[in-house]
Amino acid sequence: MRIVVAMRQLADLVEELEVNDEGTDIDREFVKFVSNEWDEAALEEALTLKDELGATVTVVALDEPDVDQTLYAALAKGADRVVKLTGNDPDTWVRSRERAQRLASFLAGESFDLLLTGVQAADDLDGQLAGILGSLLEVPHAAVVVGVEGSDSKVRVIQEMGGGLLGVSELDLPAVLGIQAAKQTPRYAPISRIRQAMQTGEISEHEVELSDASAQVKVRRLYPPESTGAGATMLKGSPKEVAAEIIEIIKSKGLV
């Protein structure tokens, strides 16, 4: 089985996100970029399938800040090949439609059975990647996937339908899946192995030129939620004082 995993970099949500001067994107200059957590689940699922069934795992990502680190870590965890797609401006917001087009252009020259990617990314204004990519490639796709069982010509997928309900279906291959959770928590690559991958592994580069940009919504402004005034009353003081206040509030509701 040939598996391609599409991964990406994303501003670290733990950081303070500032808006740029134009007010239409985050200020990318001083933020830390990390790999999208759901893509890490997709990589884990691919590596698990490789362990179970035997598979080759190719990881592909656009040129975005610190992407080399993510690609080397993927090699260290067991990916067979890592590819960086160049041609996009690494310092601008690549929207999901364009991302899908760039990946589709690469995939046109690849033969694969499964493409796995994260179910979502926190800046997916233009929709989630798996559905768009599946549609561009005209192959079946499914997202919010929490289980993947492969066979030769079909894949059985388990999707979360909300409220704990699971939907099981079978898709023809090749297929594109948006992974919500892997069978196990993503494996960890020790620094020494990542260093080794940096010395002996290789990131191959593949340039993608897009002729026509696809339709996407125009961003008028990006802004932090204005506190509606309905926001929280902040409790001030030492842990002891705040704890006492919280218990008072709970008691006033007849609880505890």
Place this chain on the structure above:
Amino acid sequence: MSVDVLVIAEAVAGEVPDVTYELLGKGRELSDGFSGELALVLAGEPSPQNLFGAADVLYSMSGMEAGYCAPQWEMSLGEVIRSAHPKVVLVSTGTVGIDLAGALATQFDGVLASYVIDAVMEGGSLVVTSQLYGGKLLSEVEIDSFPAVLSVVPGSFASDVGRVVGEPRREVIDVGGSLSSAKGIAIELREPDSSGVDITAAPLLVSVGRGIGSKENVELVAELAEAMKAPLSASRPVIDQGWLPKPHQVGKSGKKVKPTVYLAFGISGAPEHLEGMRSADVIIACNTDAKAPIFEVAHYGTTLDLFDLVPELTDQVGG
């Protein structure tokens, strides 16, 4: 009159979710703005107690297989869209929306806005607000080319305006014939595991998020829960890491809870978590990040470190 707004009912297991009525209410407003009709598309036949009176037209996709298969839904909804020609398609950010909004927008050469929390007409354009970066930022976009697909965060609109008695015009679209060429089949729906803790009935919930850092640390919050005689609940990452079993999960893919008091420790307040607990009477949140979105819905908040606050709470409750 033409159909201008089409709402997709995500009634996969037969039951119509609340969000469908929320979308119908919003859809009514938008279709009135376009001076066009509002349609709803449903897999199968409506049951008599379904209240679809807000819509002018009800499309039933007949011949659908039981269960859920994304390629089949994509194909069937594609047929309805070809027939109805809506300007705007409304779906939620549930599984059907995550699966198909992007695919349908691509197929029909339309634009798509996701994580939508508001949409209003301004002249002939739609001005749409979305929640990005886990709710840390909002974006405002203008849509003036159609078709447009909006994938809406559940809970963004009131559902009562959309829940109206009435008889929309019926259109049956038989998809049964073409489904054999879909590249997938539905196998089964599995009901949720009902064993384990029931977090939906308790008046007080003590909830823990990824801020707790490790499985061992969860114990600290478990002690507080025990002292308060309340069940311990959690956000999704805590479950995915294997720190607590699935029945403890609150949110979109976990349980919807409505306790009198919800205590949240180290939970950021992502839209998918809020979906499960925002209607609690009193929400008290502890998060070291003063800008965490949880404080937008919390009634009381503190930026104290949970590792300082939780043991203090346990002490005081126990003492």
